[in-house]
Amino acid sequence: MQKNDNATLTEGMFLSLMSASLKGISQVILIENVITGLIILLSLTIYSYYLGVIALLSAIIGTLIGKLGGADEDSVNQGLFGYNSVLTGLALTLFLTGANQWIIVLIGAAVAAILTAAMMHFMKNTGIPILTFPFIIVTWFTLLVSYRFEAIQLSTALVPQDLTHWELNTAGKVNWLEGTFTGIGQVFFLDNPYCGALLFIAVFWAGWKFGLFAILGNAVALLTSYWLGGEHSLIFMGLYGYNAILTSLAVAIVFKQDGKHVASISGICAACLTVPVTASVTTWLLPYGLPSLTMPFVLSTWLFLGAKKVLPKL
Numbered sequence: 001m002q003k004n005d006n007a008t009l010t011e012g013m014f015l016s017l018m019s020a021s022l023k024g025i026s027q028v029i030l031i032e033n034v035i036t037g038l039i040i041l042l043s044l045t046i047y048s049y050y051l052g053v054i055a056l057l058s059a060i061i062g063t064l065i066g067k068l069g070g071a072d073e074d075s076v077n078q079g080l081f082g083y084n085s086v087l088t089g090l091a092l093t094l095f096l097t098g099a100n101q102w103i104i105v106l107i108g109a110a111v112a113a114i115l116t117a118a119m120m121h122f123m124k125n126t127g128i129p130i131l132t133f134p135f136i137i138v139t140w141f142t143l144l145v146s147y148r149f150e151a152i153q154l155s156t157a158l159v160p161q162d163l164t165h166w167e168l169n170t171a172g173k174v175n176w177l178e179g180t181f182t183g184i185g186q187v188f189f190l191d192n193p194y195c196g197a198l199l200f201i202a203v204f205w206a207g208w209k210f211g212l213f214a215i216l217g218n219a220v221a222l223l224t225s226y227w228l229g230g231e232h233s234l235i236f237m238g239l240y241g242y243n244a245i246l247t248s249l250a251v252a253i254v255f256k257q258d259g260k261h262v263a264s265i266s267g268i269c270a271a272c273l274t275v276p277v278t279a280s281v282t283t284w285l286l287p288y289g290l291p292s293l294t295m296p297f298v299l300s301t302w303l304f305l306g307a308k309k310v311l312p313k314l
Contacts, residue, residue: 024082039202058089058109085109098153160289172232183218183241217248244271
């Protein structure tokens with residue numbers, strides 16, 4: 001009887017861990033849903049089996065740190081300790097090389113969870129969510145450390161560029177359909193439109209409002225960046241869309257602080273704002289060879305949510 005009780009307890013703990021870990025994957029797009037997380041994991045695995053494994057391991061590591069560290073149980077079970085670890089694991093996998101890559105990736109996922117906890121404490125009285133800021137900081141610092149230590153090797157895809165020789169090139173094909181699906185894919189560093197379509201299914205599974213604002217956020221980013229004369233290659237690869245999608249979801253649905261109508265307008269305006277912010281942050285980081293990641297999403301969302309604390313009718 002004792003063995004059966006232990007087996008049941010172990011099974012329950014395992015299922016709880018996996019549920020929270022899958023929610024950690026779905027929380028990357030501000031959604032708490034096990035099935036959504038599972039579909040996202042499927043999309044990642046289809047794109048790259050390696051990335052799928054990293055995403056799952058990173059989510060488990062972040063969740064375990066929350067559980068073993070004694071964090072609030074509800075926060076852990078909602079996946080709030082997993083999503084920054086997932087993004088950090090994916091980013092370091094793609095931007096680092098070398099024999100130590102696996103070790104650095106998993107350590108980075110762990111550090112992201114610890115920084116998530118620290119920022120939860122620092123920002124708990126502000127009413128402003130930490131979003132993906134821990135992921136950004138851990139990733140940037142790790143990539144910069146590679147210039148000082150041989151154990152951490154940077155991918156050749158990240159090359160510092162001199163701004164004095166920068167030239168804007170707006171040539172390239174116009175493919176609105178591809179841009180529609182690659183935008184959401186870039187949230188997880190995926191440039192495959194079919195994987196992006198699967199991610200849209202994951203979002204709609206959580207609710208039609210999530211799906212609607214994901215589409216709206218991507219659409220306004222495509223139109224705004226095209227109207228402003230951005231580089232076509234970047235526009236239709238989704239590099240202006242993914243921050244807009246996250247910002248639209250955050251401001252219009254997840255962290256809305258006012259009526260439905262005003263929140264919807266705010267979400268769309270915030271999504272438009274991410275386009276020039278993305279261009280600015282990307283340019284600022286060129287000399288360092290760093291990717292902008294989700295910093296435009298964080299800055300735009302913090303701007304709108306912070307302003308509403310003082311300007312509630314805005």
